Amino acid sequence: MRIRLTYLLIALSTLAFHAPASAQKTTKKGLSLTILHDTRLDTIQARSLRLLTGFTAGTSYGEVWIRDLNTFIKGSLKTHPKEEVKSMLLLFLKMQGDGGDIVDGMIDKKKMGTGAGYEYRYADLAPEWAAHKNTVETDQESSLLQAVRKYIDVTGDRGILEEEIGGKKVIRRLEEALLYILNDRWEEKYGLVKGATTVDWGDVQPETGWGVRINDKTKWAIDVYDNAMYVMAIHDFLAIKPAAYHTQKDWAATAAEIKKNVRKYLWKADVQKYIPHLYLDGSPFPASFNENALLYTGGSACAILAGFNTPKEIAAINQQMVAAAAKEKHATIGITVYPPYPAELFPNMHPYVYQNGGDWTWFGGRMIQALIENGMVKEAVAELQPIIERTLANKGFYEWYDVRTGAPKGSGDFRGEAGVLYDAIVMLREWAEKNK
Known part of the structure; x- marks a missing residue:
């Protein structure tokens, strides 16, 4: 019951977090000292760095995944020479498709x-490697752009952008990755990025079968996660591009238009939340199922990081996440969706399993980062507590957790979890140093 009780207390305490400025000033120093003196955070960071000596998603995976690498690259740069990390980023560009994907x-x-499964891609530029693309998700291009920005921020190595791969400079290839989304995953009617129907940020379709590839059962939809990731990628591209580089589009205008359309079509001001999907060719679920009643947490966290929401809206979104976590015995704000989809509607993934209501620190940690970025440090510290306690108790960085039993699931050495926790703690410590 410990995690559930913690979240009940957090749900109550969030109501008191909006104290007058004079009261907040008196608590900043105390909060800063609490953060700086919390030795558990040292333990988490040390364990993270011990794990971030590899590039695969976890020790049970053979692949290096770009959506995972993007979330632990800063920690990797503490344990690897920058040339090794750069080489891994460039490897994804060596495997880039002719259309920019x-x-x-x-x-x-x-x-x-x-055997059955992924369709592999090969490239003369990387003869020792095979690659595959999950086609139901629309975040690989965005993840690479974000990862390159983080690499440059940490190392200062802007020379990576001028390197040539197959006769094209890296900066050109990065823009082609952005253009691929506009050419292949763009819905003109709404001015937004599209993808297949999945659970929030997930990468598996509802129907049985090999759920990571577009097929004749695919229902195309628009969600906030894909669009938030793309806008973050555009912002990162504009931040790193050389002044002399002439872009093929007005990317600032594109990002602004997406934000406007997300607010118009996906954000529901009356309930202060994002709808799960805007369907383009019909929903895979019956009309009797009220999908809009579900809370998507990961996409909402990314929307905040992309700058889609006001401070008041961020507080409302956060309170909904805390309230959802309080309803399950072992949940944190990392619970993917609440409530989960019924088994008969999502046969590829039953309720409370994996992305259908499993609890992922991989995204809960990003919400902690979003709270810190937006000055909600007290909330971030409070909501991080059950995540830290769980990580220490299980002596590992697990892929996901069962919110009914608290049992850790999936890879016991999931680098995505280690990476987001490492980054969140760095952010907390930086804030604490400035405010102590």
């Missing part, structure tokens, strides 16, 4: 599996 995962050819 970026693969999902890459694996050493000697470790490839056989």
